């Protein structure tokens with residue numbers, strides 16, 4: 173019989189549900205997992221959501237008070253998938269209570285909150301896993317291996333972008349995501365951590381940045397707190413101001429010498445979730461787009477003079493693909509990445525060691541984000557990892 177670990181999930185909107193399902197599916201894909209998650213308590217401020225999720229996913233209990241979940245004596249690990257303004261308070265409380273945390277990005281509203289969580293995690297000596305799950309995409313792991321092996325020669329160019337349309341409808345509800353007190357940063361917090369983490373995971377540290385930002389949709393319909401989850405559209409009603417950026421684009425310099433661009437938008441009509449990168453080296457190139465999760469476009473010089481990209485499909489030799497599908501051409505999907513993340517989290521707890529992506533990786537990403545934010549204000553190049561992180565964006 174496997175050792176059990178009591179878990180709580182706090183915040184049962186889109187991501188909280190995904191965490192709950194990932195725990196349930198863990199043993200289907202990772203039968204050797206050292207710990208068996210026991211779903212002790214589901215917590216959400218909306219009572220109906222807490223009760224219904226507990227019933228649906230088989231939690232032993234539910235609560236509307238996250239503190240009860242954190243302090244529960246049989247809970248050792250806590251998933252935190254609440255709006256950003258609660259990340260710091262819940263994560264710090266959980267760490268101080270000795271609970272391991274699986275926390276969603278961006279881990280707070282502004283970099284200063286991320287650093288505070290990182291300090292609490294370190295002081296409490298608990299384990300952390302952060303929701304930067306695109307690292308676990310099998311063809312992304314293969315791309316990393318190819319780059320590291322020198323198969324593409326010296327890497328000179330990088331383009332990373334996350335172009336989304338989740339906020340492209342002007343009637344998209346003015347939820348916590350668009351407010352300084354709710355989310356803090358806009359796309360810089362919501363999707364930039366993914367883009368920066370992918371870039372640094374593949375090419376190493378970004379040294380300096382020069383960025384610009386814009387709010388294209390300046391007002392949206394107000395909605396009461398707790399209405400709906402994820403992104404939704406409402407017709408009519410009072411309009412309120414959007415307080416954080418819809419769009420950021422940025423020039424980047426990597427410590428390796430590579431140069432690149434990074435672009436994020438939540439209001440880009442056309443692509444839906446074009447979370448993508450393109451890498452060019454002196455002897456080859458590759459590119460990936462989340463919308464074709466299982467495919468890598470790969471270009472290498474070959475002996476016969478032919479030129480052009482070929483499509484390489486995810487296969488059981490790449491990353492954890494074989495945990496989910498038996499052969500190339502059969503697709504694995506988004507929620508599967510979270511099952512891998514659950515496994516990473518429980519393994520790091522059982523083996524008492526930090527596994528990526530944890531606090532170290534999100535702090536590294538947020539140092540870049542913080543420099544981008546500074547650059548948007550200064551209009552010039554900013555060096556990563558210098559200067560005191562600012563709290564001003566919370567509007568607190």
Ligand SMILES: NC(=O)c1ccc[n+]([C@@H]2O[C@H](COP(=O)([O-])OP(=O)(O)OC[C@H]3O[C@@H](n4cnc5c(N)ncnc54)[C@H](O)[C@@H]3O)[C@@H](O)[C@H]2O)c1
Pocket residue numbers: 182183184185186187188215216217218221236237238253254255256258276277278279303304305362398400401402403
């Ligand atoms: N890793 C990823 O790619 C990814 C994707 C989406 C969201 N996220 C992150 O996950 C987090 C949640 O996003 P979402 O899309 O699931 O949001 P959501 O709005 O769908 O869900 C948030 C949930 O938290 C609940 N909540 C609010 N206040 C609470 C409180 N005091 N106590 C307990 N629950 C409370 C809400 O009622 C809601 O059910 C965000 O930080 C977001 O950045 C990560």
